[in-house]
Each structure stands twice: as C-alpha cells, then as structure tokens.
Amino acid sequence: MKNIKYFFQFFLIIILFLVFKILGFKISSHVGGKLFEMIGPLFRSNKLIHSNIKKAIIGSSIKEIDRITKLMWNSYGRIFAEYMFIKNLRKSKFNSVIKVEGQEILDDIKKNDKQVVFISGHFSNFELMAMHLDKTGIKLAAIYRPLNNIFLNRIMEKIRKKYICKNQIKKGIGGLKKLISLKKNNYSTALMIDQRVSEGIKSNFFNHQASTTTIPAQLIKKFRIPIVPIYIERNNDINFKITINKPIIFSDELSIQDITDRLNRILEKMIIHKPEQWIWSHNRWK
Numbered sequence: 001m002k003n004i005k006y007f008f009q010f011f012l013i014i015i016l017f018l019v020f021k022i023l024g025f026k027i028s029s030h031v032g033g034k035l036f037e038m039i040g041p042l043f044r045s046n047k048l049i050h051s052n053i054k055k056a057i058i059g060s061s062i063k064e065i066d067r068i069t070k071l072m073w074n075s076y077g078r079i080f081a082e083y084m085f086i087k088n089l090r091k092s093k094f095n096s097v098i099k100v101e102g103q104e105i106l107d108d109i110k111k112n113d114k115q116v117v118f119i120s121g122h123f124s125n126f127e128l129m130a131m132h133l134d135k136t137g138i139k140l141a142a143i144y145r146p147l148n149n150i151f152l153n154r155i156m157e158k159i160r161k162k163y164i165c166k167n168q169i170k171k172g173i174g175g176l177k178k179l180i181s182l183k184k185n186n187y188s189t190a191l192m193i194d195q196r197v198s199e200g201i202k203s204n205f206f207n208h209q210a211s212t213t214t215i216p217a218q219l220i221k222k223f224r225i226p227i228v229p230i231y232i233e234r235n236n237d238i239n240f241k242i243t244i245n246k247p248i249i250f251s252d253e254l255s256i257q258d259i260t261d262r263l264n265r266i267l268e269k270m271i272i273h274k275p276e277q278w279i280w281s282h283n284r285w286k
Helices: 002-023 025-042 045-056 062-090 103-111 127-136 150-164 173-183 215-223 256-273
Strands: 098-101 117-120 140-144 168-170 188-192 201-205 208-212 227-236 239-244
Touching (some): 002 025, 062 127, 117 127, 127 140, 127 150, 127 227, 215 256
Parallel strands (some): 117 227, 140 168
C-alpha cells in the first residue's frame, strides 16, 4: 500500500518537474515558492512547525511564528522547484549569483590537501553548498539519508552523484565503513547535523534535549581534524550567499558530548540568523 502511495507521489512530482522545465528557472523558483505557501498549511507538519518555532525562539508572537512559517514554506517550494535545474546551476548557466565568503579557506584546503569536516543544516537551497565544495576541487564525501519514497530516491541519488557530489555516503554502518575508507585517502566529509537521529546522543538544542548525531565528533576524535561550519542563505529571488567559516580545532581533552554540544551552539546561531530559511518541519525534539 505504501509503495502505491509513493508511486503516485513520484508521478505527481515528475509532472511538476516537467512543468518547471517549461517555465524556466526564475519563474519556476517563484511559482514553487507561492505554491508551497498555499499548500504548506494543509500538511500535518504545519502544526509541528509552529510548535518547533515556539519552542526554539522563546517569546515569539503568533504573528511572528506565522511569518516565519509562511516564508519557510516559500523557501521549501523554491528549493523543490530549483531541483529541476541543478545541472544548469552546476554549469553556471543562469544569471543567479552565488557569492562565496571565505573562498580562500576552501582554496587553502584544496591546495594543501587538508582533511576537514564541513557541517551545516538544511538552509535555503542547501544542495548548492556541497555542489560548490565539489566544484572547488576538494576531495569530498557527502553523508545523506535516503528518501522514504523509493521511486523518487533513485532519481535523487543519480542527480546528487552526477551534479552535486559523486561520493554520496548513506547514513548507517555500511556508509560509515566506506567513509572511514575514504578518510584514509584524505577525503573531507560534508554532513548536515540538524536532524534527529536514533543512534545519536542527547544534546541541548535551543534549551531542549535533542537526539543529535555524533559522527562529526567521532571523526574529530579519530582523525584529529578540524570542523568547518558552512552556511547558505537566499538574499533575494535566485541570489545566494555561501559563507565558509574558519576551521575550528577542538582540544583532544574534549569528549564526544562536549564537541556535540558545541556544534549545536554553532547550528543555533546559523538558524537564528534567518529562521525562515531553515526547514522547521523535522521532529527535532521527539
């Protein structure tokens, strides 16, 4: 029964992608945003989004929560519509401006074949971050969680491997083994740390305990490599800014818990910068 549901979802998405292809990049981004503004409140997750914002941003008025939620759905819709144009974005065929602050940090990592762990969250068009790292020439492995929809996941995996980052590592034991193998060849790692994971540890996130991945902390402890926080924001329409922060070296004396807690503080600052551009629909504090 689930597969039938997933197939119809897949079929609908393919039709929308074809429509977006006809409309073109800029119009599709705008239409996708407006479409999700309208249908987003109909989803069950809309209630969870309100709850998450209220829990994280203490003292937010109902009006402010509604504003963030509306703009988040707009951002979500734009990301969805822009996926059809990942190939073109990779080849810089559009007039969209992707400005990068801290490019010299990436150039240094590549030039000196340094190994780091890039961390971020699901902000704006988040796929553009890994794509830019890969385009820079950094040896990169990106960790991802497969989509529940098996039909859609096959296509998304092909797109990611071809146009975003060819070394896509599935979360899990098998993926971790492959990641360690790549690490021995001096590969850097990119992963999102903003979602709840069953195999994580409890860490304070916006003053509430949340199950948090320990993969970055484990890599830091095992390979003694720095963390590089990376962030993307949409400034307007189809203009983006990627910020590469300076590498952070953690003391060997810090525990897995200590490092994980500190990474959550970094993530919180990213979210608060432009809360409407973070995807709030994940059940982070379950």
